[in-house]
Amino acid sequence: MSKNKEFNVWFDHLPDDAKNKFKSSLNKAFNYEPKVAIFGKTGVGKSSLTNALFGKDACPVHDVEACTRDPKEVFMKLNGDSKGIKLLDVPGIGENNARDKEYFRLYSEILKEADMVLWVLKGDDRTFSSDEDFYKTCMKPYIERGKPFVVAVNQVDKIEPFREWNLNECKPGPTQEGNIAKKLIYVAKQFGDLPVSKVIDVSANERYNLNNLILKLVEDLPANKKFITIDNMDKIIQEHEEVKKEKSNAFITVVNEVIDTLPIPDVAKNVAKKVVEKVSDFVSSAWDTFKSWF
The missing domain is CATH 1.20.120 (Four Helix Bundle (Hemerythrin (Met), subunit A))
Incomplete structure (x- = not known):
């Protein structure tokens, strides 16, 4: 039997x-629908990372005004045959000061409802001052109260020397790997007291290290939310042993x-x-x- x-x-x-x-x-x-909020500047690859994590059709481009009018409208259900999760890919900061003030209010409302927060940076960016400002003024109070928070440094395959990226094995070369490690430490310092363990190097286009990002994102969730979140991940990610x-x-x-x-x-x-x-x-x-x- x-x-x-x-x-x-x-x-x-x-x-x-x-x-x-x-x-x-x-x-x-299992009836609860965890809410994943994904933040970051315009152009860092939030949508491509979201689609790599949850599937190609998970994150259509949302109209900015619609998001601003009612942030709850952009929560979307995945895997229509189950309760799934609710995914929130919000407009990016850094367009202009007026927009950023608007988004500050929007982000504050979203953070009240989100179960976990993923902030996306671009690997070859040299400065993260606007990200740091939003973290300290808008997000940090929620993080201090235990809101799961992870920073994804995306597009790390573009970090120098980018020609060293191993296309066959889909991983960085030795010098590039060292520079990526330095970048993660730098990002953690830029965010103040953020542990470097909360900063994960990924590449959405290369599908690099996405499994580690997921494990870090869900590690502080209750078991039911952890299971539902992983169950709605891309099937390739779910095949990783960890x-x-x-x-x-x-x-x-x-x-x-x-x-x-x-x-x-x-x-x-x-x-x-x-x-x-x-x-x-x-x-x-x-x-x-x-x-x-x-």
Whole structure:
């Protein structure tokens, strides 16, 4: 008997009240739609990075005035067959002073609702003064209260010596890698007290290091939001072993938490947990089953 069938047999033998509670609790746990806010200056590649993370059609270009009028309208649902997440790709700062003042108010409203914040910089930019100003005056209070925040230094394949980029292996050469490391340290210092571990080097066009960006972005999220966020990532990213493991662990954590609430003997709970934790393919098959209940 496969382990997934073992779990189904366990579920089928539950009393009706326990079955109903299991379904309703899972529905409640996975019904929340995490909100990802993506900020940065115009031209740093926010949309290309967003599309690389969530899929080519995830981030159409939004009209600036519509975003300014009602920021909630730009939240969008991904993967129409599930609850998914809500993605927010906002207009970039740095167009002009009048726009920046407008966006400051817009960003403040968005930050109140966002579960996690991704700030995008361009790897070969020499200065980040406007980004630093927005971080210190607008974002830092939310970060200090625990809002997950990560800086993505995009287009690192353009950092000198850019001809050293290894096209076959899609990674920087040794000198370029050293310069990238220096850039991450510089960015962290520019943002004041931001840990360098929160600054991740990526290239959307080269699909470089996107898995590490995702792991850092979701690491402080509750298990249910972590799972849903990863579940809506581009399928290529989800195939990375670290991402796959993080997704599986988050899913199992939520399922076990639900099992703990059921009105059944502890021995029955322990049987279910052992089955769940032993099955490497449990996540994908069980998640498809669970979604049909919602």
